[in-house]
Every structure is written in C-alpha cells, then in structure tokens.
Amino acid sequence: MLTPAENDFLCNTDVGTPMGNLMRRFxxxxxxxxxxxxxxxxxxxxxxxxxxxxxxxxxxxxxxxxxxxxxxxxxxxxxxxxxxxxxxxxxxxxxxxxxxxxxxxxxxxxxxxxxxxxxxxxxxxxxxxxxxxxxxxxxxKMAELPHMEWMDVPAENRKIAKLVYECNYIQSIEGEIDTTHAALLHSRLDSEEKAATATTLGGRYQYKDKAARFFVSEKEHGLLIGARREAEEDSYYWRISRWLYPFYSMIPREPHGTTRLGIWYPMDNENTWVILVLWHKDRPPTDDESREIYACRDLIPGTWYPKQNLSNDYMIDREIQRKETYTGIPTDSGRAQDSAMMETMGKLIDRTHEHLGTSDTAIIAMRKTLTKAARDLEEGIEPYAATHADVYKVRSGGAVLPRDVFFSDDKEVLDDITVA
Ligand code: FES
Ligand SMILES: [Fe+2]
Missing domain, CATH: 2.102.10.10 (Rieske [2Fe-2S] iron-sulphur domain)
Known part of the structure; x- marks a missing residue:
C-alpha cells in the first residue's frame, strides 16, 4: 500500500517533480x-x-x-x-x-x-x-548512454517492437517484474497437463508451482530478482529477472537463450511508451522466440496503439476462456493479456486500496529503490547508474539447480546472466 503522496512521488514525472528530475538524469x-x-x-x-x-x-x-x-x-x-x-x-x-x-x-x-x-x-x-x-x-549532468549487449550485436540478431500502454509507467513496470502472473494470466487450461512434455524449463516447471518464492538483491544497475519454484525432488527452478534504473526490465529467460528487455518510459503520467528488444549475442532470434515481438507489432495502422486494446476489451472471447485459455484474450504471446491487466486498473492506480502479498516482493523493492534514488537526488546524491554505462552489461536468466545452491552462487548461471 502506498499513501497518495507516496504514489504521486513515484508516478509523477512532470517537469520539476522529484521523479521527473531523476528520469531526466538518464x-x-x-x-x-x-x-x-x-x-x-x-x-x-x-x-x-x-x-x-x-x-x-x-x-x-x-x-x-x-x-x-x-x-x-x-x-x-x-x-x-x-x-x-x-x-x-x-x-x-x-x-x-x-x-x-x-x-x-x-x-x-x-x-x-x-x-x-x-x-x-x-x-x-x-x-x-x-x-x-x-x-x-x-x-x-549529462549521463552516459547505458551500455547494453543488444546495442553491440549485429542488427539481425535483435528485434524491436514499440507500442503504447494506456497507463502510468510504474504500472507498466510492475506488470513486468511481477513474474508470478505468467503461470496464471498467460496459461492455457492444459498448461499443467502439457508440462511433462514441454521443451522449455518455463513450460515444464512454472505451472506446477504457482507460488514462487522471491529473493531480491540490490545491484548497481537496480534489482536482481530470483523467483524459486519446486522442480524435481532434489531441485528448484529459478526464474531470474531484473529491474534496471530507471525504467528497464529483463524478463526471465531460458538458459543461454534470447534475452528480452522492456523499456517502459513515460509519455506522460497516464501513458507509457513501450519498447521491447529481443536479442541473442550469437544468432538471430527464431520466429518462435520472436512471437511476443511479432504480436506487439499488431498495431492500428499509423499509430503505436495495439489493435487489441482498452476500447474493445482486448477482443476477449468467452468461449475461448471457457475451453482453451485462462483469459480468453486471444494472443500469440502474453502481450494483449498484459495490457488488459495493466490498463484496466485505471490510468494511475490508487494504491491505497491494494493488498500486496509475498509474490509482490520485487514490486515493493522496486518502489523503494526508485523512490530512494529520487529522494537521494533531492539531497544532491546523483544516481550512480546514470554515469556508469557498464552496469547495464547484464542479462536475465533461468536454471534448474540442486536445492542447496542459491542461483547467484552458481558459476554457470552467473556467466549466463553477465555480459563479458
Ligand atoms: S514563427 Fe510565428 S509562431 Fe512560429
Ligand atoms: Fe505478462
């Protein structure tokens, strides 16, 4: 829960506001x-x-x-x-x-x-x-341009999509770093049944255990988020994501697979520009890996607004909801389902009415960290990440590990989530 004043501090990026000043350092x-x-x-x-x-x-x-x-x-x-x-x-x-x-x-x-x-x-x-x-x-106070891996790969190894979310940027970011929703919002009614034959770690393990335990640690780039689920009797499945100052996210990925960055930056206090970047350091993303990018390009011609949007209830089909998917919102990826949840909360949530649980650990940490950075700036402490471009040389990740190994202690995982 946030008081109206705390909420405004976090969400308002107009000229002269504390959060607006922080954003303008990047x-x-x-x-x-x-x-x-x-x-x-x-x-x-x-x-x-x-x-x-x-x-x-x-x-x-x-x-x-x-x-x-x-x-x-x-x-x-x-x-x-x-x-x-x-x-x-x-x-x-x-x-x-x-x-x-x-x-x-x-x-x-x-x-x-x-x-x-x-x-x-x-x-x-x-x-x-x-x-x-x-x-x-x-x-x-000119910042350094963040140095991210996708900027250095050949153009064919990255894919980009751009669209608008009709809500505040914090809502949009929270929709990303809340990784628990993927196993519910984006699931099919047979997702659990199909888990045994799934070819990805996500498909295999994220539906069985829907109550992931979150471990969040502060880093120079922002937050490293490990969500732990039951895998086999002697192992856990870790979904590893990141939030990066001031409006970036990296969603969990398959080990050594493509990485997907989300950039959620304010158009104004009630609308968010969204740029998604998908890349692999060694090869172009496959069509299957690019499904979300392709879905995000399904826009009203001449605009950055998706065809499935607030005005048409995201084309929900109740028959599909009864028989095939959790939401009934047709999509070749989670895109329209995500914006349906983010945008129908209202343009800017009144956070006095929310009830956060353990699955919201990363959201709570992001709010605190970003708020602290804006408060620090008011005190004259400049944001470190703005002038240290290399803190952005990271990826998200995913792994199944023995139960006694913490994800960020594993050498192979660390290599996979760090850009050399
Ligand atoms: S030149 Fe007169 S309004 Fe621009
Ligand atoms: Fe989602």
Missing part, C-alpha cells in the same frame, strides 16, 4: 531511428515525460528534438518545413536548427539581431541500437 529513448527515415523527412510528434516535442532529421542526417511550441507565438512546429538544416515554423517562418538556435527570422527587419536572442528548447540526441536517445536533463 538518457530517454525518444523514438525509433526508422521514424525519421532520411534527411529532411517528416517531423514527428513525440511526448516524453509530459513534454510535447517535435523530432526531425535535418539535411545532414542529424536528429533534433525541440519544443512543439514555436517561441514566437506558440504555433506547433509539427507543421514545420524541414529544410536546409533546420525546421521552419510555417506561421511566420522562424527557423531553428537541431541545437535550438534560431537561424532565420524573415518576419523581422534584416538588420535586427532579435534572432540571436531567441532559442527554442532542444534536447541533445544520439542514435544507438536503432533508437534515437534524448537527454532531457541539465547539460552539466
């Missing part, structure tokens, strides 16, 4: 590189942390991310002309470059130096791993 994925396909391509509206912005790629291929509102009389630069290394407001022709400098002001006399005095808010951008990243914090 690089934020602004949009996919492919959304700005070439020099002088169409400007794109992007709302990040409640700020309405316009992204554009200039004639030299550089990316700009500027305030939506022209500093002259506040017209939207979405309608701007993207030409000759700048975005020109179509109302009176003021033109801005990627640094936010006003480089032309045709509505003022030629001898005027007014344009030298006017700037538009512009955030520095870099491109890495098919994503345009923006730094929205103070220039003298």
């Amino acid at each position: 690089w934020i994925p602004a949009l996919l590189s492919e959304e700005l396909p070439g020099p002088d391509s169409d400007p794109v509206r992007v709302t990040l942390l409640g700020e309405k912005l316009i992204a554009f790629r200039d004639t030299d291929g550089k990316v700009g991310l500027v305030d939506n509102y022209c500093p002259h009389r506040r017209a939207s630069l979405f309608f701007g002309r993207n030409e000759e290394c700048g975005l020109r407001c179509v109302y009176h022709g003021w033109k801005f470059d990627v640094n936010g400098d006003c480089v032309d002001m045709p509505s003022e006399p030629a001898e005027s130096n007014f344009k030298d005095k006017v700037k538009i808010t512009a955030y520095p951008c870099v491109e890495k791993g098919d994503i345009v990243w923006a730094f929205m914090g103070p220039a003298d």
Whole structure:
C-alpha cells in the first residue's frame, strides 16, 4: 500500500517533480531511428515525460528534438518545413536548427539581431541500437548512454517492437517484474497437463508451482530478482529477472537463450511508451522466440496503439476462456493479456486500496529503490547508474539447480546472466 503522496512521488514525472528530475538524469529513448527515415523527412510528434516535442532529421542526417511550441507565438512546429538544416515554423517562418538556435527570422527587419536572442528548447540526441536517445536533463549532468549487449550485436540478431500502454509507467513496470502472473494470466487450461512434455524449463516447471518464492538483491544497475519454484525432488527452478534504473526490465529467460528487455518510459503520467528488444549475442532470434515481438507489432495502422486494446476489451472471447485459455484474450504471446491487466486498473492506480502479498516482493523493492534514488537526488546524491554505462552489461536468466545452491552462487548461471 502506498499513501497518495507516496504514489504521486513515484508516478509523477512532470517537469520539476522529484521523479521527473531523476528520469531526466538518464538518457530517454525518444523514438525509433526508422521514424525519421532520411534527411529532411517528416517531423514527428513525440511526448516524453509530459513534454510535447517535435523530432526531425535535418539535411545532414542529424536528429533534433525541440519544443512543439514555436517561441514566437506558440504555433506547433509539427507543421514545420524541414529544410536546409533546420525546421521552419510555417506561421511566420522562424527557423531553428537541431541545437535550438534560431537561424532565420524573415518576419523581422534584416538588420535586427532579435534572432540571436531567441532559442527554442532542444534536447541533445544520439542514435544507438536503432533508437534515437534524448537527454532531457541539465547539460552539466549529462549521463552516459547505458551500455547494453543488444546495442553491440549485429542488427539481425535483435528485434524491436514499440507500442503504447494506456497507463502510468510504474504500472507498466510492475506488470513486468511481477513474474508470478505468467503461470496464471498467460496459461492455457492444459498448461499443467502439457508440462511433462514441454521443451522449455518455463513450460515444464512454472505451472506446477504457482507460488514462487522471491529473493531480491540490490545491484548497481537496480534489482536482481530470483523467483524459486519446486522442480524435481532434489531441485528448484529459478526464474531470474531484473529491474534496471530507471525504467528497464529483463524478463526471465531460458538458459543461454534470447534475452528480452522492456523499456517502459513515460509519455506522460497516464501513458507509457513501450519498447521491447529481443536479442541473442550469437544468432538471430527464431520466429518462435520472436512471437511476443511479432504480436506487439499488431498495431492500428499509423499509430503505436495495439489493435487489441482498452476500447474493445482486448477482443476477449468467452468461449475461448471457457475451453482453451485462462483469459480468453486471444494472443500469440502474453502481450494483449498484459495490457488488459495493466490498463484496466485505471490510468494511475490508487494504491491505497491494494493488498500486496509475498509474490509482490520485487514490486515493493522496486518502489523503494526508485523512490530512494529520487529522494537521494533531492539531497544532491546523483544516481550512480546514470554515469556508469557498464552496469547495464547484464542479462536475465533461468536454471534448474540442486536445492542447496542459491542461483547467484552458481558459476554457470552467473556467466549466463553477465555480459563479458
Ligand atoms: S509562431 Fe512560429 S514563427 Fe510565428
Ligand atoms: Fe505478462
């Protein structure tokens, strides 16, 4: 349970809020590189942390991310002309470059130096791993771009999907690090029956024991989460996930298999941008491993909103619910089932009414850790992960181990969840 004040502290990332200040100490994925396909391509509206912005790629291929509102009389630069290394407001022709400098002001006399005095808010951008990243914090506190394994693998070894969750970002993250739900929400009615012949550890063991025991430890990147289930008489099945500052998650994976990162960053306080990255260091993910990514790409054309969404009850089919799957929400992965749970809680949960159990251990730890980081920043203590890119060189994991071996003490597991 959180009080309304604690909840607001955690969930509100608007300009000037403690959590908004913390978020702005980290690089934020602004949009996919492919959304700005070439020099002088169409400007794109992007709302990040409640700020309405316009992204554009200039004639030299550089990316700009500027305030939506022209500093002259506040017209939207979405309608701007993207030409000759700048975005020109179509109302009176003021033109801005990627640094936010006003480089032309045709509505003022030629001898005027007014344009030298006017700037538009512009955030520095870099491109890495098919994503345009923006730094929205103070220039003298510039973070390092997180160094994650998928950024270094050949492009064919990673797959990316982007969509929107219509709820607060904390709700979205909590939906990820609550790994217990997978054996219920995403199960089929015959999942337990099929466990004996399953080819994955998850398929074999996660349905038998639905009350995993959680072991959470604090790391420089955030939290390492081990969920322990009964396996055989002498062994446990460990599902190993991570939460990483300030809005990343890695869900449990098969040993030596693909890793799936979730990036859950605030569009505003009631909507979350979601980018999922699936990769393997040595090979492209198979189609079967990519099912979630493919499902996430099933969007309303021209938008980042899934076809199965809040407005159509995620296309629930009660016959399927009676006969085939736990939810009846058709999906080739858990995607629509997850957003159904996250979004129908309401845009921003009133956490005074919740009752957290032992399965919520990781959620409680994440709230505390993130809240502490924002409180520390108020005291002048900068977030360590923001300036130590290599703390992100990790993976999630999974293993069946003898009962007397703790997952993070096992050498093979450690090698598998650490990027060399
Ligand atoms: S409002 Fe943009 S140039 Fe006048
Ligand atoms: Fe899920």
